[in-house]
Amino acid sequence: MNPFVSxxxxxxxxxxxxxxxxxxxxxxxxxxxxxxxxxxxxxxIYTPAIITFAFLATNQIKYGIIxxxxxxxxxxxxxxxxxxxxxxxLPRVAxxxxxxxxxxxxxxxxxxxYNRTGLASVSIFPILIMITLVEKFVAVQIEKGGRTAVILxxxxxxxxxxxxxxxxxxALIGFILNYPWISLLTIPFNIFLGKWTGxxxxxxxxxxxxxxxx
Amino acid sequence: MIAFFKNSRKILGMNARxxxxxxxxxxxxxxxxxxxxxxxxxxLKKADLPVPNLIAKIKNIDELENFDWxxxxxxxxxxxxxxxxxxxxxxxxxxxxxxxNTWIKAxxxxxxxxxxxxxxxxxxxxxxxxxxxxxIAFFEExxxxxxxxxxxxxxxxxxxxxxxxxxxxxxxxxRLPTRESEGKANLQQGGVGVGIDMASGVTTTxxxxxxxxxxxxxxxxxxLSGIRIPYWKNILSLAVRAxxxxxxxxxxADIAIDRDRGPVFLELxxxxxxxxxxxxxxxxxxxxxRVEGLKIKTAEKGVAVGMNLFGGEIEEEIEDISxxxxxxxVEKIKLIGKEGQEIEVExxxxxxxxxxSIDTGLAKExxxxxxxxxxxxxGLDYEKIKNMAKNEREELFESIPDLADTAIIHxxxxxxxxxxxxxxxxxxxxxxxxxxxxxxxxxxxxPAIIGRKNLxxxxxQVK
Numbered sequence: 001m002n003p004f005v006s007x008x009x010x011x012x013x014x015x016x017x018x019x020x021x022x023x024x025x026x027x028x029x030x031x032x033x034x035x036x037x038x039x040x041x042x043x044x045i046y047t048p049a050i051i052t053f054a055f056l057a058t059n060q061i062k063y064g065i066i067x068x069x070x071x072x073x074x075x076x077x078x079x080x081x082x083x084x085x086x087x088x089x090l091p092r093v094a095x096x097x098x099x100x101x102x103x104x105x106x107x108x109x110x111x112x113x114y115n116r117t118g119l120a121s122v123s124i125f126p127i128l129i130m131i132t133l134v135e136k137f138v139a140v141q142i143e144k145g146g147r148t149a150v151i152l153x154x155x156x157x158x159x160x161x162x163x164x165x166x167x168x169x170x171a172l173i174g175f176i177l178n179y180p181w182i183s184l185l186t187i188p189f190n191i192f193l194g195k196w197t198g199x200x201x202x203x204x205x206x207x208x209x210x211x212x213x214x
Numbered sequence: 215m216i217a218f219f220k221n222s223r224k225i226l227g228m229n230a231r232x233x234x235x236x237x238x239x240x241x242x243x244x245x246x247x248x249x250x251x252x253x254x255x256x257x258l259k260k261a262d263l264p265v266p267n268l269i270a271k272i273k274n275i276d277e278l279e280n281f282d283w284x285x286x287x288x289x290x291x292x293x294x295x296x297x298x299x300x301x302x303x304x305x306x307x308x309x310x311x312x313x314x315n316t317w318i319k320a321x322x323x324x325x326x327x328x329x330x331x332x333x334x335x336x337x338x339x340x341x342x343x344x345x346x347x348x349x350i351a352f353f354e355e356x357x358x359x360x361x362x363x364x365x366x367x368x369x370x371x372x373x374x375x376x377x378x379x380x381x382x383x384x385x386x387x388x389r390l391p392t393r394e395s396e397g398k399a400n401l402q403q404g405g406v407g408v409g410i411d412m413a414s415g416v417t418t419t420x421x422x423x424x425x426x427x428x429x430x431x432x433x434x435x436x437x438l439s440g441i442r443i444p445y446w447k448n449i450l451s452l453a454v455r456a457x458x459x460x461x462x463x464x465x466x467a468d469i470a471i472d473r474d475r476g477p478v479f480l481e482l483x484x485x486x487x488x489x490x491x492x493x494x495x496x497x498x499x500x501x502x503x504r505v506e507g508l509k510i511k512t513a514e515k516g517v518a519v520g521m522n523l524f525g526g527e528i529e530e531e532i533e534d535i536s537x538x539x540x541x542x543x544v545e546k547i548k549l550i551g552k553e554g555q556e557i558e559v560e561x562x563x564x565x566x567x568x569x570x571s572i573d574t575g576l577a578k579e580x581x582x583x584x585x586x587x588x589x590x591x592x593g594l595d596y597e598k599i600k601n602m603a604k605n606e607r608e609e610l611f612e613s614i615p616d617l618a619d620t621a622i623i624h625x626x627x628x629x630x631x632x633x634x635x636x637x638x639x640x641x642x643x644x645x646x647x648x649x650x651x652x653x654x655x656x657x658x659x660x661p662a663i664i665g666r667k668n669l670x671x672x673x674x675q676v677k
Contacts, residue, residue, distance in 0.1 A: 195233070
């Protein structure tokens with residue numbers, strides 16, 4: 001075993017924590033890559049990263065996805081309801097978080113009724129994270145409109161699911177525990193990404209008409 | 215495949231826009247200016263550039279409570295100072311008669327003082343500002359729609375987005391408000407963007423919903439290409455002036471045209487969108503690179519460079535459609551003689567003349583020396599010819615080499631009899647065979663005149 005890893009473990013750092021911290025640079029680098037080279041935007045870098053870890057913390061990813069979709073669907077619905085009241089930003093978000101919270105509770109109970117105990121036993125940490133996702137969602141709705149907000153939410157979901165599979169890939173975890181410094185290699189890679197001025201893959205599609213023209 | 219790489223290299227993507235153009239050219243101070251509508255208004259006004267007149271501003275709830283609503287004119291526009299993407303703008307068209315403090319909105323619905331107050335509260339609270347910081351609401355004069363734009367604009371004012379870089383206007387787009395965009399000209403709100411030829415100010419292709427290319431205005435049969443933007447040169451030079459003043463090295467200027475005042479600045483933009491490329495079916499990066507590093511001293515020079523470098527698509531397009539070439543009233547043409555001798559001259563394009571004619575000296579240079587000499591030796595003039603029978607004339611001319619025909623020409627100088635020869639004319643890269651008359655034009659400004667008979671494959675542009 002790598003001396004750094006054994007040092008950490010022998011001093012009481014839990015293995016899970018160690019793995020998550022070492023894998024975090026890879027996840028955020030992947031998100032940066034998706035934005036700069038592929039053109040999938042998502043809600044910035046924090047939200048998809050934290051949703052990835054929320055997925056890791058739910059026992060099964062399908063429950064994570066169900067909760068995520070519920071939050072976004074409720075967020076859209078409640079925004080529609082609240083539009084006519086013309087409320088100020090923070091009170092409006094407070095109401096949304098409340099309603100989304102209750103919707104998640106209802107979802108857990110329904111899961112229990114249909115003997116989906118896995119859903120009810122999801123720990124509170126991922127649930128809270130995903131409920132607060134609604135604030136990001138509302139902010140984007142206001143800034144860029146409802147359509148864009150839904151597109152970005154779907155992109156966030158896609159990135160987080162990919163992140164989940166990367167972060168729970170046993171071969172990668174084993175590798176990173178043997179060579180923890182590999183994580184730092186993301187820094188030069190990000191310097192490269194940060195200087196990248198080429199077209200994003202999505203832009204080849206967006207500007208296809210110009211590319212096609214004579 | 216090669217075309218694919220060539221074209222995609224010309225396109226400006228998000229990464230390059232942010233890293234290569236916005237970051238080094240638009241410094242923080244300049245960006246702050248662009249994001250602050252009141253400040254950019256003030257600075258533009260100070261430089262004598264036209265902006266909509268400010269009526270009043272409301273900085274906080276206190277000022278809102280004490281605001282005297284009677285100071286508002288019949289029509290006005292209410293805007294958030296740090297708004298973006300056209301959000302939070304309220305356009306009021308007129309005051310409702312016989313009702314206290316009630317106005318009519320763009321869509322004909324009524325709006326009361328209380329509605330306006332709620333809107334202002336939202337603005338002041340930062341609902342429409344970037345990152346939600348508290349904001350200032352302000353009233354400004356409502357611009358009046360130009361007659362030309364009336365059929366194209368749905369309840370709003372179209373504006374013209376100009377991208378200026380290094381004091382050169384590089385690309386432009388006309389933005390039309392639609393039903394979907396609720397009278398706002400912004401593309402992300404559902405407005406239509408129409409590309410503009412930089413040289414002529416005439417619209418080309420149109421884009422809708424960011425990526426879809428359209429020919430007609432949605433919901434109508436109005437063709438979007440071929441609209442000639444008035445004050446074009448003036449608009450371009452305004453954009454360049456604004457760039458000098460604002461310090462935005464990479465600027466997106468939004469200019470509207472008021473019916474009475476002419477071009478007026480709406481907004482300066484430090485992060486102009488990229489869809490303008492689709493509306494023009496051309497990449498920005500290619501254009502920016504051509505302008506980069508040029509030393510442009512004055513706005514006029516910059517405008518001229520932009521018009522020259524990035525214009526002309528229209529002419530090519532018309533040429534494509536009609537299959538005809540476009541030439542001017544005076545055109546540099548090439549005369550091609552008997553043995554392929556080529557002479558370049560400036561010719562007058564004259565639709566008043568039937569036949570083309572060239573100077574005697576030119577005819578000699580083109581290899582028709584003998585023809586000219588032998589004809590001249592006959593010593594003919596119109597009076598002699600007039601009385602000859604047809605076969606008599608034919609006999610007379612038979613011996614002259616390379617004589618194609620003769621013609622009697624009535625012109626402002628009187629009536630003359632002239633010899634004719636067969637040559638080729640090349641105008642705007644199109645070569646046509648021509649039978650031309652020969653006459654002494656040495657005292658005239660142009661050594662050649664091109665008449666109707668040889669202009670069938672051309673369109674003439676009157677400048």
